[in-house]
Amino acid sequence: GAGVSQSPRYKVAKRGQDVALRCDPISGHVSLFWYQQALGQGPEFLTYFQNEAQLDKSGLPSDRFFAERPEGSVSTLKIQRTQQEDSAVYLCASSLVPGQGNQETQYFGPGTRLLVL
Amino acid sequence: GNSVTQMEGPVTLSEEAFLTINCTYTATGYPSLFWYVQYPGEGLQLLLKATKADDKGSNKGFEATYRKETTSFHLEKGSVQVSDSAVYFCALSVTGGGADGLTFGKGTHLIIQP
Numbered sequence: 459g460a461g462v463s464q465s466p467r468y469k470v471a472k473r474g475q476d477v478a479l480r481c482d483p484i485s486g487h488v489s490l491f492w493y494q495q496a497l498g499q500g501p502e503f504l505t506y507f508q509n510e511a512q513l514d515k516s517g518l519p520s521d522r523f524f525a526e527r528p529e530g531s532v533s534t535l536k537i538q539r540t541q542q543e544d545s546a547v548y549l550c551a552s553s554l555v556p557g558q559g560n561q562e563t564q565y566f567g568p569g570t571r572l573l574v575l
Numbered sequence: 576g577n578s579v580t581q582m583e584g585p586v587t588l589s590e591e592a593f594l595t596i597n598c599t600y601t602a603t604g605y606p607s608l609f610w611y612v613q614y615p616g617e618g619l620q621l622l623l624k625a626t627k628a629d630d631k632g633s634n635k636g637f638e639a640t641y642r643k644e645t646t647s648f649h650l651e652k653g654s655v656q657v658s659d660s661a662v663y664f665c666a667l668s669v670t671g672g673g674a675d676g677l678t679f680g681k682g683t684h685l686i687i688q689p
Contacts, residue, residue, distance in 0.1 A: 498681070569618060
């Protein structure tokens, strides 16, 4: 497809369960970002990849959150032992050019809405 | 640190009214500024951007000017339509010193009534 895709679109998990969220960026895009958007709030940065390298993970809220992009395209965000406060929409974005991130447009996927019961 | 403050909503206007959504920022570096829009049931889309002081971004009748002296990037449109109803997010990105990730405001829900 032409845009960023994410799956699943909706995920309900029981507290303590592990979840994996997938992002397929736009083909050829070097940079990939994950954001967390709580209800009624703006997205908050989680982590950034340039190709397969995770250059910044300063926004990950705890060591239960882990992201990877092993082949420099598809990325997976994994949350271990989910808690209720993890309930949010998880957004993935990609952009074409590395090293110019502050000017380059990020293209967002539709998000995965995670509900932890 | 970096932060973005935008006016809280919801903002309710009649069709053809003039729109202003205020946005101010603080940044440790020299940021680029963005407005993103989220239409009902859809993902975030870039509306416009400006990468240096006094630049004006424009798209779909919307405009915003990068004002370094007032650290602002207010969004304006001269005549809104019902189809402009959406949530609008102001955001910034700063090169270097860490992430190139965007810092977003909380969003302003705009409702246009016919």
